[in-house]
Amino acid sequence: xxxxxxxxxxxxxxxxxxxxxxxxxxxxxxxxxxxxxxxxxxxxxxxxxxxxxxxxxxxxxxxxxxxxxxxxxxxxxxxxxxxxxxxxxxxxxxxxxxxxxxxxxxxxxxxxxxxxxxxxxxxxxxxxxxxxxxxxxxxxxxxxxxxxxxxxxxxxxxxxxxxxxxxxxxxxxxxxxxxxxxxxxxxxxxxxxxxxxxxxxxxxxxxxxxxxxxxxxxxxxxxxxxxxxxxxxxxxxxxxxxxxxxxxxxxxxx
Numbered sequence: 001x002x003x004x005x006x007x008x009x010x011x012x013x014x015x016x017x018x019x020x021x022x023x024x025x026x027x028x029x030x031x032x033x034x035x036x037x038x039x040x041x042x043x044x045x046x047x048x049x050x051x052x053x054x055x056x057x058x059x060x061x062x063x064x065x066x067x068x069x070x071x072x073x074x075x076x077x078x079x080x081x082x083x084x085x086x087x088x089x090x091x092x093x094x095x096x097x098x099x100x101x102x103x104x105x106x107x108x109x110x111x112x113x114x115x116x117x118x119x120x121x122x123x124x125x126x127x128x129x130x131x132x133x134x135x136x137x138x139x140x141x142x143x144x145x146x147x148x149x150x151x152x153x154x155x156x157x158x159x160x161x162x163x164x165x166x167x168x169x170x171x172x173x174x175x176x177x178x179x180x181x182x183x184x185x186x187x188x189x190x191x192x193x194x195x196x197x198x199x200x201x202x203x204x205x206x207x208x209x210x211x212x213x214x215x216x217x218x219x220x221x222x223x224x225x226x227x228x229x230x231x232x233x234x235x236x237x238x239x240x241x242x243x244x245x246x247x248x249x250x251x252x253x254x
Contacts, residue, residue, distance in 0.1 A: 009077045016071040023051055023066040031079050034088065034108050036095075037130035038067045039176050042139065045131055050108070052087050054078040063087060089114050098125050102179045126181035127156055133173035133182055141222065142166050145173060145194070158194050169198030169212035203233035210234065 004015035009031060016025040021044070026033050036048040046065040055064045056076040063083065078084060092105070092114040099105045100116055101124055109115070129147075134156060137145050144166035145158050158164035169191050174182040185192040191200055191212055200209035201216055210233035211219075232240060 005071050006074050007071065007077055008074075010079055018071060020071045021067060022053070022055075022064070022069040022071055022077070025071060026053070026066060026077070026079060033066060033079060034111075035067065036104060036108075036128060036178055037132065039132050039136075042132060042135045042176065044068055045135065048128070048130060049091055050088055052084055054081045054084050085112065088112055093117060095128065099128055099179070100124055102126060102128060104128070104178045126179050128179055128181075129154060129156065130178060131156070132176040132178065136172045136176045140170070140172060142168065142218075144168075163196035164194055167194055167196060168214040168218045169193055169196070170215045170218075201231055203236050204230045205232055205236040205240075208233055 002018045005018055007014045007016055007025070009026065009029065012029075014025065014029045016022075023033055023035070023038065023044075033053070034050040036050055037045045038048075038051065044067045046068040049065055051066045052063045053066045053069075054077070055062055055069065056078070057073070088108075089112050092109045092112055095105045096109045096114055096116050105128065131147070134145055134147065137143060144164040145156060148155055148157065148161075158167070171184055171191070171193060174184045174193065182193070186200075188209060189200055191198045198212035198214060201211050201213055202209050216231065230240075
């Protein structure tokens with residue numbers, strides 16, 4: 001195992017594993033680093049640029065997106081230098097102009113003393129184009145949504161803005177969205193997302209709806225390769241597996 005790399009962060013020595021993301025190292029050490037596009041379960045994008053920090057390597061100083069910066073050698077890092085704060089305020093000014101009612105944006109704007117500027121007024125948008133949803137869908141191999149158009153007209157959605165055939169209604173896109181821009185309507189029998197309706201499947205033990213029919217077919221095909229004997233929700237499945245292990249060790253049923 002390679003020895004830790006010793007960083008100096010805001011004057012404090014912080015050990016880091018070689019190859020680790022600087023963002024993870026900083027957060028684990030207790031430093032506040034704002035992010036909107038980053039998510040621990042997704043491939044880093046570096047899109048929002050709010051995680052910028054100042055990195056000093058010898059005489060060279062750069063602003064680096066910490067979510068994309070691998071720790072390779074000892075460097076000095078400043079997380080709240082005047083240069084970093086100026087960059088974050090500039091980015092938040094632009095974000096606030098387009099997303100004045102998005103809590104994730106307004107909270108960060110308040111933290112950095114950023115106020116909306118009337119000369120930058122724009123049509124309010126909930127989607128901040130962090131692309132968490134697109135990356136989550138791609139990670140599952142579905143690719144049911146993507147981006148269309150460019151610049152201020154750029155939007156996230158299914159191809160041709162029609163109900164996506166590749167979608168299984170799993171809701172992963174909505175789960176990772178930081179702003180609530182992806183709307184999911186759900187009743188006891190139905191889930192609606194991206195203007196498409198999905199029938200919910202009930203757990204054969206507790207009776208709670210837990211997945212769509214399309215989602216179970218996809219999971220059977222991609223993850224297990226065989227049809228499960230029972231359609232169980234995650235909670236009941238864990239209970240069934242625990243009981244099976246208990247019987248194998250001769251433990252009494254609970």
